[in-house]
Amino acid sequence: MWRNVLSLVVEALLVPRVLCAYDYVIVGGGNGGLVVASRLSEDPTVEVLVLEVGPEVENIPEVYIPGLAGGGDIFESLNWAYQTTPQTNLNNRTLVVKAGRALGGSTIINSMIMTRATKAQYDAIGTLSNSTLWAWDAILPYFQRSEIFTPPNEDQIENGASYNGSVHGPSSPPDPDIGAVKVGFPNFFYPQSEMFARALMNGQDGMGFRRALDLADGEIRRRVGIASNSLDASNNVRCSAVCGYVTPFEKQRRNLHIITRATVSRVEWDDRKRDGLLVARRVQYYVHGDSVPRYADVNVGRGGEVIIAAGTLGSPKVMELSGVGNATLLRGLGIDVKLDLPTVGENLADHVRSWANAVSNASVTRDILRLNDTFRQEQLNLWCKSRSGLYSAAPRTLGLAATSDLVSEDRISVLVRNARRDLDKYASEYANGNGALQQGIKAQHEITLDFYDQDQQLPIELNVEPGYGGPTGPDGLGDNKFTTISAILYSPLSRGRSHITSTNAAARPAVDPAYWSHPLDVAMLVGGLQAARKVLRTPPLNSIFIKEFEPGAGVGESDEKVQAYLRGAAASDNHEVGTMSMMPESLGGVVDTELKVYGIDNVRVADASIIPMPLSAHLAATVYMIGEKAAESIKDEKRRRNAATLLYQMNQGS
Numbered sequence: 001m002w003r004n005v006l007s008l009v010v011e012a013l014l015v016p017r018v019l020c021a022y023d024y025v026i027v028g029g030g031n032g033g034l035v036v037a038s039r040l041s042e043d044p045t046v047e048v049l050v051l052e053v054g055p056e057v058e059n060i061p062e063v064y065i066p067g068l069a070g071g072g073d074i075f076e077s078l079n080w081a082y083q084t085t086p087q088t089n090l091n092n093r094t095l096v097v098k099a100g101r102a103l104g105g106s107t108i109i110n111s112m113i114m115t116r117a118t119k120a121q122y123d124a125i126g127t128l129s130n131s132t133l134w135a136w137d138a139i140l141p142y143f144q145r146s147e148i149f150t151p152p153n154e155d156q157i158e159n160g161a162s163y164n165g166s167v168h169g170p171s172s173p174p175d176p177d178i179g180a181v182k183v184g185f186p187n188f189f190y191p192q193s194e195m196f197a198r199a200l201m202n203g204q205d206g207m208g209f210r211r212a213l214d215l216a217d218g219e220i221r222r223r224v225g226i227a228s229n230s231l232d233a234s235n236n237v238r239c240s241a242v243c244g245y246v247t248p249f250e251k252q253r254r255n256l257h258i259i260t261r262a263t264v265s266r267v268e269w270d271d272r273k274r275d276g277l278l279v280a281r282r283v284q285y286y287v288h289g290d291s292v293p294r295y296a297d298v299n300v301g302r303g304g305e306v307i308i309a310a311g312t313l314g315s316p317k318v319m320e321l322s323g324v325g326n327a328t329l330l331r332g333l334g335i336d337v338k339l340d341l342p343t344v345g346e347n348l349a350d351h352v353r354s355w356a357n358a359v360s361n362a363s364v365t366r367d368i369l370r371l372n373d374t375f376r377q378e379q380l381n382l383w384c385k386s387r388s389g390l391y392s393a394a395p396r397t398l399g400l401a402a403t404s405d406l407v408s409e410d411r412i413s414v415l416v417r418n419a420r421r422d423l424d425k426y427a428s429e430y431a432n433g434n435g436a437l438q439q440g441i442k443a444q445h446e447i448t449l450d451f452y453d454q455d456q457q458l459p460i461e462l463n464v465e466p467g468y469g470g471p472t473g474p475d476g477l478g479d480n481k482f483t484t485i486s487a488i489l490y491s492p493l494s495r496g497r498s499h500i501t502s503t504n505a506a507a508r509p510a511v512d513p514a515y516w517s518h519p520l521d522v523a524m525l526v527g528g529l530q531a532a533r534k535v536l537r538t539p540p541l542n543s544i545f546i547k548e549f550e551p552g553a554g555v556g557e558s559d560e561k562v563q564a565y566l567r568g569a570a571a572s573d574n575h576e577v578g579t580m581s582m583m584p585e586s587l588g589g590v591v592d593t594e595l596k597v598y599g600i601d602n603v604r605v606a607d608a609s610i611i612p613m614p615l616s617a618h619l620a621a622t623v624y625m626i627g628e629k630a631a632e633s634i635k636d637e638k639r640r641r642n643a644a645t646l647l648y649q650m651n652q653g654s
């Protein structure tokens with residue numbers, strides 16, 4: 001006991017105290033977190049604090065030059081690079097799930113693709129949470145609010161860019177003092193982009209897709225088009241969540257406080273509950289290099305809140321370290337259980353990536369940047385001088401395949417019938433013994449299987465890379481140039497989990513996405529990779545095809561061989577969702593439709609972890625929308641509280 005008292009005294013003397021309390025403390029300054037921070041701090045009467053592990057890196061060329069996206073050593077240091085547990089269905093391999101570790105989060109290292117899923121998929125999320133507030137029509141204004149959209153210019157249109165103005169934000173900020181991410185198109189288009197689009201649209205040898213008007217308008221089934229990018233088109237630089245939601249008014253907004261290199265170790269709770277709910281009182285964090293913690297107090301009396309936005313793998317970790325999660329797991333680690341919420345960290349799903357590539361005789365591919373230093377330097381100079389050339393591009397032309405593009409009608413009907421027969425078996429396996437979540441996963445699977453039945457599921461994205469993409473390192477590529485088509489599994493039924501294994505806030509959680517544990521996932525990705533191989537050989541792309549490199553002739557043609565190859569080669573597409581899912585409690589959800597954690601009065605979640613089931617889209621645009629929705633819910637609650645206080649005061653006065 002004396003030791004405890006002594007340590008309290010030492011802490012009181014040594015620990016630096018932050019004097020002011022914050023109305024809102026945001027854990028994680030990434031895609032979702034910075035939207036919330038920015039929107040809340042529009043109100044000058046509130047104090048907002050963001051705590052972010054990583055550094056501020058907006059001024060690093062590798063970050064802002066579009067054509068450098070994702071490459072180079074810098075991306076290693078700005079990346080959590082979470083390791084999965086050995087994946088039973090992928091030859092026991094340990095895979096890497098990337099996520100940004102910097103102010104701006106994953107929007108600092110991502111490929112800048114801004115797409116949205118189908119209207120029906122967002123509607124389904126609304127259905128799952130018994131709410132019309134999350135259906136497509138209800139969320140569209142938040143998508144629009146989150147962006148400043150520069151329509152394509154004549155040159156870009158000539159190169160295949162198109163758009164549907166009715167689904168985008170304004171082309172200039174309605175108010176220079178409020179945030180939004182800039183969205184536009186690149187200045188350079190490789191000819192391979194259009195060749196790929198025409199190969200997919202080719203009705204005779206290809207898949208007969210149609211050209212997409214806009215990959216963000218929810219009408220994307222069997223469409224191919226050029227994705228817009230998170231890009232400041234006026235200057236051709238990446239626009240991250242920092243560029244969109246912080247930089248424009250960083251200096252003026254004195255109530256927006258951002259501490260970088262700060263690891264949040266836990267949320268601490270008030271001794272007393274409010275209406276039976278836990279109340280967050282302060283957030284404990286460590287500034288990089290310090291061994292003593294600091295605390296950010298939450299202004300509870302003024303309706304203060306904590307917003308968790310540490311990403312799909314970071315958010316459950318913070319909650320578990322704070323004593324909120326599966327009580328058995330927490331007790332096993334010696335953590336004082338504050339709230340038994342066993343589905344925290346469960347329901348994890350991720351997109352799975354594969355590649356087919358061919359040695360190419362195209363005159364220009366990105367490989368030349370790797371092969372020829374002089375050319376590389378010339379192109380960099382070109383970008384610096386005129387914002388043009390190969391480095392101005394983060395090119396992505398992509399198409400969304402339906403099930404009927406991938407497997408025969410007979411095969412899919414057997415697969416879906418079996419999946420329906422095995423609904424309980426898989427739901428129970430994935431739910432880790434939690435009855436409510438079992439119902440939730442069953443409901444998710446039923447929605448997905450209905451989409452399969454109606455041929456409305458979009459299980460695979462095919463996208464083209466005018467250069468090498470795949471698992472082989474530069475030494476294995478020789479002097480070759482390549483065309484790569486990625487096939488990405490967008491509709492996994494597999495569900496896994498991510499949990500802490502220690503009380504050390506710096507330790508990574510044990511991440512198990514249970515890749516390929518459902519037979520439909522296997523069939524779809526195999527079908528997707530076979531489709532990618534075929535598209536490489538389809539006119540007009542066949543004109544630059546020399547020979548397949550991967551999977552390669554050695555793998556052979558059969559689905560069985562491709563399946564075996566993928567078990568050794570498939571990778572994460574870094575689109576993990578679901579660990580703090582927005583579903584009713586009766587379905588094992590963690591947050592409600594206002595993104596509040598069940599059982600807690602003043603903690604919300606605002607990142608990709610709340611997306612209950614995988615979407616047929618890259619996620620950044622959806623996470624910006626989630627940030628906007630979260631901020632609106634918080635502001636609404638404040639308005640309701642103020643109105644109630646006013647009414648009370650008026651009643652007292654009368």
Ligand SMILES: Cc1cc2nc3c(=O)[nH]c(=O)nc-3n(C[C@H](O)[C@H](O)[C@H](O)COP(=O)(O)OP(=O)(O)OC[C@H]3O[C@@H](n4cnc5c(N)ncnc54)[C@H](O)[C@@H]3O)c2cc1C
Nearest residue numbers: 028030031032105106111112113264314607608618619620
């Ligand atoms: C390599 C890569 C490429 C991608 N490409 C695309 C693409 O082209 N288009 C697209 O739409 N999507 C893409 N994505 C996915 C998309 O960017 C992410 O899904 C999305 O940005 C996630 O947003 P988030 O708010 O959930 O998390 P993040 O943006 O990752 O933010 C979480 C933040 O919390 C911080 N954090 C974590 N733990 C703590 C803690 N304990 N204390 C303090 N801070 C903490 C992290 O450092 C991070 O900054 C890509 C992702 C990756 C990794």
